[in-house]
Amino acid sequence: MTVTQIMDIWPIAMYLSANDIQNRRSNSGAVDITLPQKIYSIGTAVQRIYDADSTDDTLPQTARYLYALCGKYGLQASVVTQTAGSVSPATPNVPVVPYQFIVAASGNLINAGESSVTISAFIGFNLLFARNGIPQSTVNTEPSYYSWDKETGLFTISPGAILGELFQIYAI
Amino acid sequence: MALTVNFSTSQTPGSPGDIIFTDTSTGSDGSVTQRRIYIQSAAGDYLVESGTSTQYEVWSGFPGTTTITLEDILEQDTAARVVVQWLDVSNNVLYDKTQYIGFTAYNEDFDYELTQNVAANPLLVDDNNFWQNKLKLRTDIESGNNAIERASDIAAAQQCYDRATYLRENSQYLFNANA
Numbered sequence: 647m648t649v650t651q652i653m654d655i656w657p658i659a660m661y662l663s664a665n666d667i668q669n670r671r672s673n674s675g676a677v678d679i680t681l682p683q684k685i686y687s688i689g690t691a692v693q694r695i696y697d698a699d700s701t702d703d704t705l706p707q708t709a710r711y712l713y714a715l716c717g718k719y720g721l722q723a724s725v726v727t728q729t730a731g732s733v734s735p736a737t738p739n740v741p742v743v744p745y746q747f748i749v750a751a752s753g754n755l756i757n758a759g760e761s762s763v764t765i766s767a768f769i770g771f772n773l774l775f776a777r778n779g780i781p782q783s784t785v786n787t788e789p790s791y792y793s794w795d796k797e798t799g800l801f802t803i804s805p806g807a808i809l810g811e812l813f814q815i816y817a818i
Numbered sequence: 819m820a821l822t823v824n825f826s827t828s829q830t831p832g833s834p835g836d837i838i839f840t841d842t843s844t845g846s847d848g849s850v851t852q853r854r855i856y857i858q859s860a861a862g863d864y865l866v867e868s869g870t871s872t873q874y875e876v877w878s879g880f881p882g883t884t885t886i887t888l889e890d891i892l893e894q895d896t897a898a899r900v901v902v903q904w905l906d907v908s909n910n911v912l913y914d915k916t917q918y919i920g921f922t923a924y925n926e927d928f929d930y931e932l933t934q935n936v937a938a939n940p941l942l943v944d945d946n947n948f949w950q951n952k953l954k955l956r957t958d959i960e961s962g963n964n965a966i967e968r969a970s971d972i973a974a975a976q977q978c979y980d981r982a983t984y985l986r987e988n989s990q991y992l993f994n995a996n997a
Contacts, residue, residue, distance in 0.1 A: 684949065687956045691933040694926055698831045704934060711937035 649709040651724070653696050656689040658723035659716035666719070681715075688712045742767055742817040749811045756813065761806035769799040771817035777803075778812050821847035823913040825902045827921075831930070834923035835890040839877065839902070846881065849906045850913070853877035856901040857891065860976035865891050865898065880904065894983050895922045895959075897966060897975035918970040920963050925982040929955055932993060942994070951985055951992045958982035 664682040678684075692708050713720050745765075747754045756763050765773075773794040775782045782792050782803075792803045807813070823843045829836065839855060854874040857865040864873035867888055877886050897920050904913040932952050936942040943949070962978030965971040985992055 680949065680953075683953050684943065687929075687949075687952055688933050688936070690956065691926070691930045695831055695930055702831075708930075708933050708937045711933075711940065714940070715943070 647710075647713055647724070649696065649700065649705050651727075652709045652713045652720075653693060654727050655720055655723035656685060656693075656712055656716060658726050659719035660685040660689065662719040662722050662726075663716075681717075681719075685712070685715055685719075688715055742771060744817065745813065745815040747813055749807045749809055749813060751809065754813075755815070756803070756807045758809040759806055761804060762800065762802040764799045765801050765815070766799050768794075768796075768801075768815075768817040770796060772796065773801065774816040774818050775801075775803070776812075776814040776816075779814075819845040821845040821850065821904070821913060823902070823904055823915050825915060825917070827900065827917075827919055829921060829923035831923065831927055834895075834927050835892045837888045837891055837921060839886050839888065841877075841880070841884045841902075843881070843904075847904075847912065850880050850904045851907045852905050852909075853880055854903045854905065855886075855888070856899075856903075857888075858899045858901070860897050860972040865896070867891050874903075877902070892921055892924070895920070895924045895962075895979040897921075897962060897972035897979060899972060918966050918972055920966045920972075920975055920979065922959050922963065922979065922982075925955060925959050925979065925986055928986040928989070929959070935993070945994050948993050955982050955985045958985070 660682050663685060667677055667679050667682070670677050688708070689712055692705065692712050695702050696705060696709070716723065745755050749756065749758050751758050755765070773792075773796070775792045775794075777790060780790075782790060784793055785791055786793075786804070790803075790805065792801065794801055801815070821843055822845050824841075826840045826842055828838045828840070830838065837857075841853070853876070855877055856874045859865060866873065866875055868890065875886075875888055875891075877883070897918070899916065900919050901914060901916045903911045905911050929952070932948075932955070936948070936952075958978045958981045962975040962982070965975040965978060
């Protein structure tokens with residue numbers, strides 16, 4: 647435990663000890679009720695010297711004493727500073743850009759004559775497909791339908807794409 | 819850009835009688851040629867270095883010299899009204915800045931000595947006399963600081979600092995350093 651680390655944990659150990667004392671009052675048990683004040687008294691004195699000169703040669707002894715005074719609360723505080731201080735930020739839910747195009751011989755997601763494509767950007771989403779402005783279903787007894795595998799991203803249509811059709815494909 | 823005046827002060831552990839002034843002004847004004855520092859205690863006295871005959875200390879070299887150390891200007895912890903003036907060559911005050919400041923290095927240094935004592939002799943942690951007085955010392959220092967920060971009340975602050983000074987000056991009776 648370095649002096650710098652002790653400077654980080656002593657304020658936390660102080661309130662951890664204060665909280666523990668407060669909780670124990672209803673459960674009995676021997677505890678030094680002045681410990682938070684003692685930690686504060688020693689901590690502020692050591693902190694002042696550390697802030698003025700972190701290489702002061704008296705600091706190792708006084709900081710170690712401070713750490714010893716913190717006792718188990720110092721250990722708890724070190725856990726707080728090392729592992730509980732950060733949370734991975736949530737990945738923002740960025741809207742997926744839909745596909746809208748007129749079927750051509752080439753150059754689009756699905757070209758004339760084709761009936762399947764893998765849409766990687768839509769994996770994990772549900773899919774809405776409109777063909778010539780008419781919403782399509784996955785009921786394969788209808789004259790026109792589609793299928794969508796949200797796990798693999800495989801998108802298939804029946805019948806195959808016809809030149810000049812308007813396709814609108816949305817991830818939802 | 820117009821000159822916006824300001825300053826800060828600090829004390830170094832181990833040199834409790836000294837005050838370090840830093841000019842933190844921004845902008846410029848070619849008319850300013852000199853500065854003066856007034857340090858007035860709660861009793862109304864002006865504190866100056868030995869040999870100074872005026873009520874102020876001259877802080878020359880504006881704007882190039884941004885720091886000045888006033889040595890041995892304090893004999894104990896002091897709550898003070900500090901005024902820094904920026905003047906032209908004809909001694910006209912063009913700008914001034916007032917701050918109420920607690921200089922507590924004497925008792926802070928003493929508090930650290932007590933911390934060193936208890937670090938060297940951990941049995942002191944069980945000495946109620948030692949701890950109660952150490953906590954009083956801490957409380958008096960911070961009460962004084964609080965009086966200044968909350969109300970610019972250097973009179974109340976000085977009373978707090980004086981109680982802390984009493985603890986320091988009577989340490990042989992109040993802190994059982996040999997326990």
